[in-house]
Amino acid sequence: MSAFFTIGISDPEFEFDHLRWITVKSKALGRRADITIYVPPNAQPYASLDMVILLHGVYSSHWAWALKGGVHKTASRLIENGKMRPMVLVMPSDGLYGDGSGYLQHKTEDYEKWILDEVVAAVQANVPIVNQKSKIFITGLSMGGYGALRLGAKYPNVFSSFSGLSSITEFAQMALFLEGNDDTVLRNSVLSKESVLECLLANKERLPFFRFDCGTEDLLIAFNRGLHKSLNEHGIKHSYSEYPGGHQWEYWKKNVEDSLLFFNGF
Numbered sequence: 001m002s003a004f005f006t007i008g009i010s011d012p013e014f015e016f017d018h019l020r021w022i023t024v025k026s027k028a029l030g031r032r033a034d035i036t037i038y039v040p041p042n043a044q045p046y047a048s049l050d051m052v053i054l055l056h057g058v059y060s061s062h063w064a065w066a067l068k069g070g071v072h073k074t075a076s077r078l079i080e081n082g083k084m085r086p087m088v089l090v091m092p093s094d095g096l097y098g099d100g101s102g103y104l105q106h107k108t109e110d111y112e113k114w115i116l117d118e119v120v121a122a123v124q125a126n127v128p129i130v131n132q133k134s135k136i137f138i139t140g141l142s143m144g145g146y147g148a149l150r151l152g153a154k155y156p157n158v159f160s161s162f163s164g165l166s167s168i169t170e171f172a173q174m175a176l177f178l179e180g181n182d183d184t185v186l187r188n189s190v191l192s193k194e195s196v197l198e199c200l201l202a203n204k205e206r207l208p209f210f211r212f213d214c215g216t217e218d219l220l221i222a223f224n225r226g227l228h229k230s231l232n233e234h235g236i237k238h239s240y241s242e243y244p245g246g247h248q249w250e251y252w253k254k255n256v257e258d259s260l261l262f263f264n265g266f
């Protein structure tokens with residue numbers, strides 16, 4: 001029996017670049033939600049393929065990583081060059097709350113459960129090569145980095161590793177990106193204003209090795225440096241990198257490659 005009352009899948013006749021699209025009725029959100037999926041063309045010989053979930057930032061949706069970041073083309077190049085084993089890329093919407101849900105549990109919708117349970121279930125049900133043997137990784141940019149680092153830290157039993165690009169590290173930083181820099185509505189909606197560091201510390205003994213990076217001209221650089229410093233002080237093993245660039249797609253398009261190659265090492 002399907003976990004979803006309704007599920008719509010794109011017709012292969014009209015798909016392109018090995019991308020496909022799924023719309024499901026989410027119980028966690030109480031409405032329909034979308035997922036973009038990249039299935040590499042040379043997947044057939046494999047009994048199972050690992051899955052990388054990529055979370056988008058504010059203002060955006062499920063299509064952004066592919067149609068603004070070209071991440072599927074980056075993955076194809078790495079696979080063709082033998083630098084990365086074939087993996088399925090899964091790009092869900094955040095649930096489309098306001099300017100961004102933060103991938104958090106809200107009082108009336110559970111955006112965390114949407115990613116953690118329903119996205120995984122939807123992919124496993126409709127992409128048979130992703131199954132119980134598949135490892136699951138998670139990454140994201142900005143708000144998506146906030147989601148990926150928190151969820152990776154909170155659920156090490158689900159995610160084999162995780163990463164973040166230009167990540168928000170504390171709930172209060174969401175206000176930097178919201179309309180009018182006002183987080184009042186979001187603040188009143190969420191159940192908990194979570195901190196990446198607190199989530200990491202709570203599971204310190206169970207964490208896999210993980211990574212994050214940020215651009216030297218990014219408005220979040222000081223927060224990322226602060227997280228790196230705190231992790232070192234608490235003895236939490238991780239990889240942190242800085243590269244030239246700001247809070248923009250030119251940075252994410254180029255540097256998501258590091259996260260894909262990092263996951264390939266697991």
